[in-house]
Amino acid sequence: MALEHAILVSLLEKPGSGYELARRFERSIGYFWTATHQQIYRVLKRMEADGRLDVREVPQQGRPDKKEYSVAALGRTALSQWLHEPIEPESVRHDLAVKIRGAAFDDPAALIREVERHHRAHTDRLAHYLAGELRDFTGAGAPATPDAGRELQHVVLRGGIAYERMTLAWLDDVLATLHRIRSER
Amino acid sequence: MALEHAILVSLLEKPGSGYELARRFERSIGYFWTATHQQIYRVLKRMEADGRLDVREVPQQGRPDKKEYSVAALGRTALSQWLHEPIEPESVRHDLAVKIRGAAFDDPAALIREVERHHRAHTDRLAHYLAGELRDFTGAGAPATPDAGRELQHVVLRGGIAYERMTLAWLDDVLATLHRIRSER
DNA sequence: TGCATCATGTAATCAGTTACATGATTTT
DNA sequence: AAAATCATGTAACTGATTACATGATGCA
Numbered sequence: 001m002a003l004e005h006a007i008l009v010s011l012l013e014k015p016g017s018g019y020e021l022a023r024r025f026e027r028s029i030g031y032f033w034t035a036t037h038q039q040i041y042r043v044l045k046r047m048e049a050d051g052r053l054d055v056r057e058v059p060q061q062g063r064p065d066k067k068e069y070s071v072a073a074l075g076r077t078a079l080s081q082w083l084h085e086p087i088e089p090e091s092v093r094h095d096l097a098v099k100i101r102g103a104a105f106d107d108p109a110a111l112i113r114e115v116e117r118h119h120r121a122h123t124d125r126l127a128h129y130l131a132g133e134l135r136d137f138t139g140a141g142a143p144a145t146p147d148a149g150r151e152l153q154h155v156v157l158r159g160g161i162a163y164e165r166m167t168l169a170w171l172d173d174v175l176a177t178l179h180r181i182r183s184e185r
Numbered sequence: 186m187a188l189e190h191a192i193l194v195s196l197l198e199k200p201g202s203g204y205e206l207a208r209r210f211e212r213s214i215g216y217f218w219t220a221t222h223q224q225i226y227r228v229l230k231r232m233e234a235d236g237r238l239d240v241r242e243v244p245q246q247g248r249p250d251k252k253e254y255s256v257a258a259l260g261r262t263a264l265s266q267w268l269h270e271p272i273e274p275e276s277v278r279h280d281l282a283v284k285i286r287g288a289a290f291d292d293p294a295a296l297i298r299e300v301e302r303h304h305r306a307h308t309d310r311l312a313h314y315l316a317g318e319l320r321d322f323t324g325a326g327a328p329a330t331p332d333a334g335r336e337l338q339h340v341v342l343r344g345g346i347a348y349e350r351m352t353l354a355w356l357d358d359v360l361a362t363l364h365r366i367r368s369e370r
Numbered sequence: 371t372g373c374a375t376c377a378t379g380t381a382a383t384c385a386g387t388t389a390c391a392t393g394a395t396t397t398t
Numbered sequence: 399a400a401a402a403t404c405a406t407g408t409a410a411c412t413g414a415t416t417a418c419a420t421g422a423t424g425c426a
Contacts, residue, residue: 033282038408066404086299087280101194104338114272173344186412223415383414398400
């Protein structure tokens with residue numbers, strides 16, 4: 001269960017409420033782990049009950065009060081322990097690949113639109129990552145000699161960028177293949 | 186739920202038993218969708234009850250009897266319908282990236298072994314994919330003018346190869362970063 | 371004799387998604 | 399006046415994993 005660990009990492013980087021975590025899972029942390037607010041609230045509650053997190057009620061003006069979570073000693077040791085355990089290289093789940101192979105039993109040309117849609121989504125995501133990289137790591141405002149934490153954040157972001165670039169190149173390949181199949185029959 | 190659809194595609198390519206499907210999910214289909222035999226048997230039973238699959242008891246000699254599943258008319262239309270529905274570009278779940286960011290709060294150097302282990306696993310997987318490509322698509326025994334089905338299988342496999350290559354390059358980047366961090370402090 | 375392969379399943383649990391629900395404030 | 403943002407949750411369901419369970423054949 002890496003959601004708990006992703007939450008621990010995010011709260012170590014900066015304490016925050018369930019709502020704020022849900023935001024982060026749409027941004028930075030969400031580049032490599034997704035979660036909805038429903039899931040987050042449930043897990044936060046459990047982790048607090050288990051003593052992994054501390055909560056603090058923060059009254060706010062002009063906004064509803066929030067519960068600010070931070071990592072307790074137990075949470076830190078849980079994370080440390082997980083970091084020292086080996087994990088399995090993840091198994092892939094790729095719907096679009098299932099569709100592409102399924103298209104052999106249907107109309108392959110009908111998939112072109114869908115693949116183009118995915119291409120646009122990945123183009124957007126890549127632009128978003130690159131903007132983030134410029135803002136946080138390679139731009140004028142970024143520190144010249146980053147600490148270990150920033151270096152690690154950056155290498156993870158570079159992974160996201162490499163993934164999106166690879167995916168776009170592959171989607172080009174898929175589109176070329178679909179066009180070829182359409183013109184051949 | 187793409188498991189149902191992955192099963193439909195696999196059974197359209199070739200009918201087979203739950204056991205055989207479980208094998209395939211460790212090989213070809215498993216390149217982009219994983220499932221264990223427990224899951225497969227459960228889903229097969231449900232799909233048969235829903236009329237999407239036909240079953241045939243096949244007596245065997247020297248082996249236990251098996252139930253051979255094949256796609257029924259209802260299954261074909263279900264697949265066709267799914268192929269025409271748009272799906273969301275998948276959300277990523279990447280444990281190792283969580284670990285890498287978490288390492289900032291622990292000992293980054295301790296991750297080097299783990300990353301090296303992943304590197305080896307991906308090297309093996311790439312070799313496996315490349316061997317499959319040579320055997321089925323680019324080698325001497327492969328047909329010179331493949332049909333649409335084979336072309337689509339090949340482009341999916343090329344995606345797997347591209348993914349493994351990208352991952353290996355990124356893991357090199359991660360290792361270089363971890364070594365740099367270790368030597369800097 | 372013991373291990374690997376073929377073959378099929380149940381039960382319990384955990385993780386994740388979807389739908390429903392509320393209510394204040396701020397911006398258009 | 400309506401829509402978006404901030405903020406937190408419950409309930410039901412679906413999907414996935416882990417553990418348990420059985421039994422035959424074939425090979426070393």
